[in-house]
Amino acid sequence: MAQFEFKLPDIGEGVVEGEIVKWLVKAGDEVSEDQPLVEVMTDKATVTIPSPRKGKVLQTLGNEGDVAKVHQTLVVLEVEGGGADVGQPHAPPTAQSAPPLPPQRAGSPAPLSTAPGPGRVEQVPAPRPQPGRTTRVEVPQPMASGAPSYGQAPSAPGGSGNGEQRDKVLATPVTRRMAREMGVDLGSVRGSGPLGRVTKTDVLAYVEQQRSPQPERTEAPARPQPRAPGAEERILLRGLRKRIAESMVRSKSTAPHFTFVEETDTKALTALRARMNQALAARGEPKLTYLPFIAKALVAAFRKYPHLNAVMDEARQELVVKSDVNLGFGAATDQGLTVFVVKNVESMGLREIGSEIDRLARAAREQKLAIHELQGGTFTVTSLGKDGGMLATPIIHHPEVAILGVHKIKQMPVVVTGEDGDQSIEIGERMNLSCSFDHRVIDGHVGAAFLYEVIRGLEAPELLLVDV
Amino acid sequence: MPDWNIIQAVNDALRVEMRRDPRVVVLGEDVGKFGGVFRATAGLIDEFGPDRVIDTPLAEAGIVGAAIGMAMYGLRPVPEIQFSDFIYPAFDQIVNELAKLRYRSGGQYAAPVVIRTPVGGGIKGGHYHSQSPEALFIHAGGLQVLCPSNPVDAKGLLISAIRGEDPVLFMEPKRVYRAARGEVPEGDYTVRIGEARTVREGRGMTVLSWGAMLHEAEAACAQAAEQGIDPELIDLRTLWPLDVEAVTRSVRKTGRCAIVHEAPRTGGFAAEIAALVQERCFTSLEAPILRITGWDTPFPYTLENDYLPLAPRVLKGLRGLAAYLP
Numbered sequence: 001m002a003q004f005e006f007k008l009p010d011i012g013e014g015v016v017e018g019e020i021v022k023w024l025v026k027a028g029d030e031v032s033e034d035q036p037l038v039e040v041m042t043d044k045a046t047v048t049i050p051s052p053r054k055g056k057v058l059q060t061l062g063n064e065g066d067v068a069k070v071h072q073t074l075v076v077l078e079v080e081g082g083g084a085d086v087g088q089p090h091a092p093p094t095a096q097s098a099p100p101l102p103p104q105r106a107g108s109p110a111p112l113s114t115a116p117g118p119g120r121v122e123q124v125p126a127p128r129p130q131p132g133r134t135t136r137v138e139v140p141q142p143m144a145s146g147a148p149s150y151g152q153a154p155s156a157p158g159g160s161g162n163g164e165q166r167d168k169v170l171a172t173p174v175t176r177r178m179a180r181e182m183g184v185d186l187g188s189v190r191g192s193g194p195l196g197r198v199t200k201t202d203v204l205a206y207v208e209q210q211r212s213p214q215p216e217r218t219e220a221p222a223r224p225q226p227r228a229p230g231a232e233e234r235i236l237l238r239g240l241r242k243r244i245a246e247s248m249v250r251s252k253s254t255a256p257h258f259t260f261v262e263e264t265d266t267k268a269l270t271a272l273r274a275r276m277n278q279a280l281a282a283r284g285e286p287k288l289t290y291l292p293f294i295a296k297a298l299v300a301a302f303r304k305y306p307h308l309n310a311v312m313d314e315a316r317q318e319l320v321v322k323s324d325v326n327l328g329f330g331a332a333t334d335q336g337l338t339v340f341v342v343k344n345v346e347s348m349g350l351r352e353i354g355s356e357i358d359r360l361a362r363a364a365r366e367q368k369l370a371i372h373e374l375q376g377g378t379f380t381v382t383s384l385g386k387d388g389g390m391l392a393t394p395i396i397h398h399p400e401v402a403i404l405g406v407h408k409i410k411q412m413p414v415v416v417t418g419e420d421g422d423q424s425i426e427i428g429e430r431m432n433l434s435c436s437f438d439h440r441v442i443d444g445h446v447g448a449a450f451l452y453e454v455i456r457g458l459e460a461p462e463l464l465l466v467d468v
Numbered sequence: 469m470p471d472w473n474i475i476q477a478v479n480d481a482l483r484v485e486m487r488r489d490p491r492v493v494v495l496g497e498d499v500g501k502f503g504g505v506f507r508a509t510a511g512l513i514d515e516f517g518p519d520r521v522i523d524t525p526l527a528e529a530g531i532v533g534a535a536i537g538m539a540m541y542g543l544r545p546v547p548e549i550q551f552s553d554f555i556y557p558a559f560d561q562i563v564n565e566l567a568k569l570r571y572r573s574g575g576q577y578a579a580p581v582v583i584r585t586p587v588g589g590g591i592k593g594g595h596y597h598s599q600s601p602e603a604l605f606i607h608a609g610g611l612q613v614l615c616p617s618n619p620v621d622a623k624g625l626l627i628s629a630i631r632g633e634d635p636v637l638f639m640e641p642k643r644v645y646r647a648a649r650g651e652v653p654e655g656d657y658t659v660r661i662g663e664a665r666t667v668r669e670g671r672g673m674t675v676l677s678w679g680a681m682l683h684e685a686e687a688a689c690a691q692a693a694e695q696g697i698d699p700e701l702i703d704l705r706t707l708w709p710l711d712v713e714a715v716t717r718s719v720r721k722t723g724r725c726a727i728v729h730e731a732p733r734t735g736g737f738a739a740e741i742a743a744l745v746q747e748r749c750f751t752s753l754e755a756p757i758l759r760i761t762g763w764d765t766p767f768p769y770t771l772e773n774d775y776l777p778l779a780p781r782v783l784k785g786l787r788g789l790a791a792y793l794p
Contacts (some may be wrong), residue, residue, distance in 0.1 A: 177751035193793040240624045
């Protein structure tokens, strides 16, 4: 028997730590290979981490809610015997995800693994475990819960080794890009296509498999107990709630906010949208919400005020002005607030923006957003919905420098001055916009002018179409 | 607006420009008294006389050479090469002289000649009346090469070509000379050179075509749509300058691309487009770019319907493209 220390693997994406959300095993449990051990939430996603070995749990380290660093030991297992396969039970077969090679390996294929099987595995020879000693094993990416999966053609016998594996994964360019953006190593994905080609579906299924299952995570008791007078309840902030708390504090304590509110006349916009939706309905296409128009108005306003479409580089104290407009949209989910990002809004049409928002909002509700769909925002829009009040003070999605809160459209009496100077009261339409800015880099008059530019676009929406 | 075919639209475009600009002259074999073998110049000699509608000897190098000279002296000649299969005697004049004159003279001389010529098969014309030589002239450098698929574009592009300063090869798809009809704007009407036209929008794949095969591609796309494929069809119409933006925008959206033309495959314009698409849209591609083209053979007289990429073959190709697992 030998002991096996299982460490939190480096799961890519620049993730350096993860919060232990839920233990799925406890000391004394027998576990089989691939049995889920623990749920860990990183900045962006919750992943279930399976056991790389069969054995008995001697110890679990860390409580639920604790943060574990990458390469920190999570579980100690007692495993059968030892032997050559103790080395790297689940090392994915590519050079990229393998640990750095020792210098003597450069250019020399000498110490390749003798493990049989398809696909050349870049392995660092593990020290042979001594009975009774702890074997320290680094597991780069054990989350590919299955056995090593090589959809691609087997490597040529007697090949020279280094770096060849990458060339042997079959995939189309778009799949390669998708995998790169999602931080998925194609070599770890089982290819279901012809000749073992890794398809987009395979990559999506792989990502899905990594982040699910998310069993019922109760953050608060479902059934309220009858309370004694003076009783209180303590709810530990964890999971997404903890992330939200952290990012709100970071934003508010880093960026001095000011909020500016103004109303916009939406009569022209409502009419235009109604006409467009009539045409879309006739074509059997989904309706446009107001958000694509707001996105277009923002893009137009950024042209005049580019500093609003920017992020702060806090380390260097630089404002990074972006040319791509990647709009974040706040979405309420069962777990809490999520912001998904629609990329390159500046090059999209209204319909395209609308369908992308729909798609991402659905993915948010189903908790299927990919990491790249949560990152890279340059400005955020938060739709305050039907109970949005008349003004709000939205908190900036740091490190962005501004956020726009959109209130609902209301009918109200407005004073109209005719051409002859006569004044009368009419039923008008108004929508309030509450925009918060990072006052370090956006002066008050600039923020106000920016919001008026957005309003100009929304009040004369036909102008937004000029550059479409 | 009158409902016209391509012949009527071309005839109208010539008439509009000849009325507007006295420098515009027409020359070619049988373009005058006879009115052109396809009737594209019918009636012009009656209105503008034999000095502006000139019957020439059967000598293509002479027709183009004379047109170059006329253009250098300030006229706007629109020579007709009766079939593009007959254009090769004028190849040297076109490639070495016409296409290069502005370059060679450092911009001092222009030769704004618009060579009209019917192209393509499908009319039981055999080898000498069926070829599609666009790739040769695009490759030559210095020429604009246009090929409308319908009467509206035929009129708009021909007028734009006559008004431009560059030499233009204006290819008219003879298979649909009379079959393609449409409401053509009367009087002054132009279509900007360098702009493709999206015929049908879709998200499943991008289909690029032009000229007579555009209609086959359109029929195939309609059937493909019934089978759930959702193709986006683009009529390139101006082959060179190519609307690269329209093509790449579409392919980035769809991830797949098919190119349909009737010229032989090897060295055909589809090869150039495929290269451009992979250079510019590589990481969007979900499948290899598909060429659906004529075969690498001489144009076959008896087998022309097997040679041409007609709708059934296009549909088969599109289905295969859609089935490729990304």
